[in-house]
Amino acid sequence: MAEALLQIQHVQKSFGGVRALKGVSLEVREGEIVGLIGPNGSGKSTLINVAAGYYRADAGRLRFRGVDVTDLAPHRRAKMGLARTYQHPRPFGSMTAGDNVAVGALFGPEAQVAPEGAQESARQWLHLLGLGHAGPKDVHRLTLQERRLLELARALASHPRIILADEVLAGLTVEETERVMDAVRRIQAMGVALLVVEHNVKAVSALADRIVVLHEGTVLAEGIPEQVLREESVRTAYLGDHAGHA
Ligand code: ADP
Ligand code: MG
Numbered sequence: 001m002a003e004a005l006l007q008i009q010h011v012q013k014s015f016g017g018v019r020a021l022k023g024v025s026l027e028v029r030e031g032e033i034v035g036l037i038g039p040n041g042s043g044k045s046t047l048i049n050v051a052a053g054y055y056r057a058d059a060g061r062l063r064f065r066g067v068d069v070t071d072l073a074p075h076r077r078a079k080m081g082l083a084r085t086y087q088h089p090r091p092f093g094s095m096t097a098g099d100n101v102a103v104g105a106l107f108g109p110e111a112q113v114a115p116e117g118a119q120e121s122a123r124q125w126l127h128l129l130g131l132g133h134a135g136p137k138d139v140h141r142l143t144l145q146e147r148r149l150l151e152l153a154r155a156l157a158s159h160p161r162i163i164l165a166d167e168v169l170a171g172l173t174v175e176e177t178e179r180v181m182d183a184v185r186r187i188q189a190m191g192v193a194l195l196v197v198e199h200n201v202k203a204v205s206a207l208a209d210r211i212v213v214l215h216e217g218t219v220l221a222e223g224i225p226e227q228v229l230r231e232e233s234v235r236t237a238y239l240g241d242h243a244g245h246a
Contacts, residue, residue, distance in 0.1 A: 004063075005030045005193050006051065006082070006162055011060035013046055020046040022217040023060065028162060028193050033184070035208030035225065036197045039237075042214040044197045045087055048164045051195070052084045053077045065161065083160035085151035087167045087197075097142060097150050098122045098135035104157035118157075125153040129183045145176040149183055162193040169200050177203055205229060213237075 006028040013021040020043045028034045036044050049055040051062060053074035062070045069077050083104075095103075101122035126135050131149045134142060142150060148168045155163045165184070169177050177200065184207055188194060198204035204211065205225035212222040215237050221228050228234055 003030060004028070005032075005065060006195070007061075007063040008047070008051060009061045009063070011047070011050055011062070012058045013043075013050055013055055014058055020217055021050065021057075024214070024217070024219055025060075026212050026219065026222065028195050030161075031188065031191050031193050032210065033188055033194045033196060033208045035204035035211040036195060036214065037199070037201055037204055037211060038214030038220070043217045044214055045166055047214070048084060048166050048195070048197060051164055052082065078158060078160075081159065081161035082164070083155035083158050083162070084164040085148075085155055085166055085168055087170070093139060095139055096135065097126065097131065097137050097139055097146070097153075100139055100150060101125050101153045101157045104154035122153075122157060125156045126150075128186060129153050129156070130179065145172055145180065148172070148180050152180075152183055152187065156187060156190075156192070160192055162195065163187065164195045164197075166197045167199060168196070169198060169203055181207055201229065 004027045008024060008026050010023045010025055011021050012023055024043065024047060026034070036047065038044055046055065050057050053072060057070060061068060064077060064080055064082055098119060102118040105118040105121055123135055126132050129149045129152055131146060131153060134146050139150070152163070152165070152168065169180055172180060181203060184194060184196065196204060196207060208225055210223060211225045211228045213220040213228060213234050220237055221231050221234050
C-alpha cells in the first residue's frame with residue numbers, strides 16, 4: 001500500500017459559534033484520488049482551506065510528506081508540492097489563460113523563474129488537459145468548463161504531489177463533466193494525488209479510489225465508493241432523497 005502523503009489528524013475549526021470541523025482525520029496516499037463528499041455546509045471547503053494553510057486549525061495536526069506543516073504558511077506548503085483549486089475559480093483577470101498557468105509555474109517545488117520556460121510549460125499543461133486552444137484567450141472569455149480546466153492546469157504547473165480540488169465539476173453539463181473527469185484521470189496518471197471535493201456523487205464514485213463522507217463537521221464514513229454509498233448512515237444523512245441516483 002502506498003504511503004500517506006497528506007495526513008489530516010483530528011482537525012478542528014470554528015467560525016465564531018459555528019463548529020465547521022469537529023475533529024476530522026483523513027489520509028491521502030501517494031497517487032491516490034480521495035473523494036470528499038457531504039451535504040452543503042458539512043465542512044468540505046473548510047477542510048481544504050485548513051489543509052492548504054488558508055485557515056489555521058484550532059486543534060489537530062497536518063502532515064505532508066512526513067513533515068508537520070500545521071504551522072506552515074500556504075506558500076510554504078505549495079513549495080512542498082501541495083496545490084489547490086478554488087470552489088469559485090479566481091483566475092488573474094486581464095491576463096491570458098497561458099499567462100495564468102505560467103504564474104502557477106512560479107510556485108511549487110520546481111519554480112520556473114525564466115518567463116520563456118514558464119510560458120512553454122504553460123502551453124504543455126494546457127495541451128495536456130485539452131485546453132491547448134485557450135492559451136492566448138483572455139481569461140474573461142473562457143467558459144466555465146475552460147476555467148475549471150485552467151484551475152487544474154495552473155495547479156499542475158507548480159509540479160504538485162497533490163491537488164486539493166474543490167468542486168471542479170459543479171455547474172457543468174454531462175459532457176463537460178466527462179471532460180474534466182478525464183483531465184483529473186490524466187493528472188492521476190502522472191502520479192499526482194488528488195483530494196476531490198465533490199457534490200456530484202456519481203462522478204466522484206467513478207473517479208475516486210476511496211471516498212470520505214463529511215457530515216456536520218465529522219467523518220461519517222469512509223472506504224471504497226460502492227461500499228460507502230451503500231452504508232445506511234450515509235444514505236440517511238447525506239444521500240437522502242436522491243440516493244437512487246448514486
Ligand atoms: P461545504 O464546503 O461542505 O459546503 P463549508 O466548509 O463551506 O462547507 O462550511 C462549513 C460551515 O462553516 C458552514 O456552516 C459555513 O457557514 C461555515 N463557514 C465556512 N467558512 C466560513 C467563514 N469564513 N466564516 C464563517 N463561517 C464559515
Ligand atoms: Mg464548499
